[in-house]
Amino acid sequence: MDGTFDYLIVGSGSAGSVLASRLAEAGKRVLVLEAGGTDRRFFVHMPLGYGKLFYDKAVNWAYKTEPDPGLNGAQDYWPRGKVLGGSSSINAMVWIRGHDSDYDDWQQVSGSSHWGAEAARAAYRAIEDNADGADAYRGQGGPLHIRSGQEPAHPLVKPYIAACEAAGLPYNPDFNGPVQEGSGIYQLTIKGGRRNSAARAFLRPAMKTGRVAVRTRAMVTRVLLEGRRAVGVEYQWRGKTLQARAGEVILAGGAINTPQLLMLSGIGPGAMLAGQGIEVALDQPNIGQHLNDHQGINYTYRMNVLTMNDILRPWWGKMLVGMQYLLTGKGPLSVSINHGGGFFKTDPALDRPNMQLYFQAFSTLIPRADERPILSPDPFPGLSIGLSNCRPTSRGHLELASPDPFAAPRIFANAFSTNQDVDEMLAAVKFIRRIAAQTPMADLIAEELRPGPQIATDEALIDDFRTRSGTVFHPSCTVRMGSDPATSVLDADLRLRGIENLRVCDASAFPTLIGGNTNAPAMLMGWIGAERILAH
Template sequence: MQTFDFIVVGSGSAGSVVAERLSASGRFSVLVLEAGGTDRRFFVQMPLGYGKTFHDPAVNWNYATEPDPGLLGASDHWPRGKVLGGSSSINAMVWIRGAREDFDTWRDAGNPGWGFDDLLPAFKAIEDNQAGANELRGTGGPVHVTDNRKNIHPLTNRFLAAAQQAGLPLNQDFNGPVQEGAGVYQITTRDGRRMSAARAFLRSAMKRQNVRVETNALATKILFDGKRAVGVEYRQDGQTKTARAGREIIVSGGSVNTPQLLQLSGVGPTAPLGDLGIPIVHANDHVGRNLQDHQGINYTWKARVPTLNQILRPWWGKMLVGMQYLALRSGPLSMSMNQGGGFFRTDGNRYRPNMQLYFQVFSTVIPKRGERPILSPDPFPGFSIGLSNCRPSSRGEIMIRTADPTVQPRITVNAFSTESDVAEMLDAVKFLRKLGSMPPIAEIIAEEVLPGPSITSDADLIQDFRKRSGTVYHPVSTCRMGPDPAYSVVDARLRVHGLAGLRVIDASIFPDNITGNTNAASIMTGWKGAAMVLEDAG
């Protein structure tokens, strides 16, 4: 047994930041426990390699949700990173902070210090934005953000023109003054390699004498002395080990693993914990509840002109782009599948966007077993326009099934379980067809493949998106932040209500989901959370 000042459970988007910031001064010793292994893998470092990591158990928890009535009984696949860098090592790398209104709503719900103006300095300090610095963007930070406007496929320009004809303004920066409009996504890469949280933060921390990172170390229980967290039990190489924390334990396992670990440790709802024989350390019905996620769907067309399908599918095309990537760190493999996209309102009476767009210059109607078929697209020229809801009202939960920490928890999503979520998604998919009917896109369409021209009635459109929708990998809020323990798990300083020496610092603390991809906000949470820990440490 060893004692450290701080123990950080999880090395993902927030945990990597926490470890780096807490250790930077050299004053404190930090232990990082990561259930996965190294991120020094080719398909982790190659940006488009996340097609290969989508099902890879070496780097991916490969969660499966409960059969969901809102998805016509389907069980959804939930990839989450089990590797240094967590999900930032296997995600699509799109850099979206979220809307000003998202964070101001957090603040106004009783969480001082979490408004947009409070958080902007953290966002700017994190960034090294290729687009340059201004009043909203930062440069010189650890996370390099690539501006892709010079690298996009020509068909992305057709999407942007069609979006403008459909009524969306051209947006040069989704992290600028407004989110609404269509544009090119910035992504977290540098020199053709993925800029994960591990690369941006943890690697520098690992060079310090006061930091110890243990990989393949599954945290199984937080240890308490009364109401104070004092240590972590974990399994590594077939052995059960224990580490003690002299100051604090910070749980940064993400929206699935964090509530799971708390529940295994006796922090959570009395049921099912009591029914499973887990002694209750602190009862809180909200641990694992209030699960929110963005649900997405693609509409796909066969094209009259070549798309990336003709390059990424044949062996000779794979060889060409592979050689281009290895020699120059450029080409399709150096980018995300989502080159363009945007935000729109399904109803003109809404005061801000409620849907996000994704444009993909290839299609994957025909799946390939064992991987996300990004690297093996359809045998015909095709492209897709996708969307996801930004702030759904449906709520789910994550609950342990057993006291065994190696058993995956029960993930109940409850997608499209409210009438408002169904209604806005119906309006949204109709807008996808509107985009497809605009001349810049319509003139290159041979036919609609999915859902197909026979799907026209509201009932059929709803049936289709229930059948084909799924997560866009943004689960949050399972240990939500709030001032009242009766409705939340942590306070505004991310301390677990009712306990000492224990904080949660990851996306599970989001009071509500944000408008856009969640990785940037997760990294910001790690940055701000670490700052609060250091302030309290004196």
């Protein structure tokens, strides 16, 4: 890559793409190195192509955790984006900012108002081009188009919302507005019937300025250090070992890849690194720690009315919706896997929702077991109501499995390792059944398939969610920002303490896990992160 670069960004995901765009807008020259390939793939841009990408290692790191006692000994599957746009190119496209108080937490932990609720709200309004127009919360005219939250994806969304209201959860027209609690329709990062990833909205326009160079399939293997100063990175590309240098190195590989790269570079828990034969450049015990993630589960029903299974399962249905999408950009393939959702409290005394709902007008109980599995609808009319916890108290960690940079790290999710998380999930799954028992949903349900009515006692319900739960793909906090050096790695300007010219700007830097989907907060990290970087 020719030329001199002001900044070198490792990773082109939700944060990295936004960061590259904003730095280029400020006149800086930026080099982005991405381990994955191009996002110019049909199933990346088709919103419901999500099911095809879920296990596809061409665009997906496809991690597995260590066996987890909290999940009854199961290994959980953690898809992460390995493609331009990162996980924003393979996710379910739900646009949730989080509760205002989440950013109060960020301000408190980071010690800086730059990460507080007021700053976050202003940044989101600048980021967004919301199809529902601008108001005190929503933004319009920004670089990221957000599909309207007023467009139901399926007729069953309406009875779902009515059942939630009957269960005591009111309709909420905008989860990103003044109130998060309630049920409704999600805003989605979709534009013109196509996925609106961070690469599409930010990185590709930035590349057209001539100030951003991108190299794909560039696997960064270590940060180059001169003493305690980062000067560049070493990476593998087309069978060659190369180096790239810049005025400052910014890691944006995400909550798994960023701490792994730091540890490969000798920055991390000293004893663990020494045990792997890696020379310790900085003994920083918090790297790879504080891993926080949302755990989710689906309750699945056989319906006595048609669902998306009936059109997406048969060959003729696939052909019909495929032609509709190719000719018009509309139809079932042009929307997300999540057609509706919501937020609720398992205890009315709580000051903010602690659970998130997901409504899906199809079901995937019967997996494909071939060499390239996909999420395939069941051969009967099925529907799922899922949930995830918003603020779990369980913490995991990750560590190197090997000094080989191409070996996946060991991920210890440590799900449901606190009584609070277990108690909250128990109350939450009971609320799913309460929703399903309300008219008009109850009139449309033929039977509960998972877990099934025979799972009725608290002990059985707990065993079921330990057996069937898993990540909802929001790992965070593994290189966290904070004002206390004893419990954090980065300062409020994303600088890694103890190493000059090295910053981290991605979900690993989150001070705490946001109560909701993490794509929006990761983009926020890139947006505000650019401001903090340019300020120095």
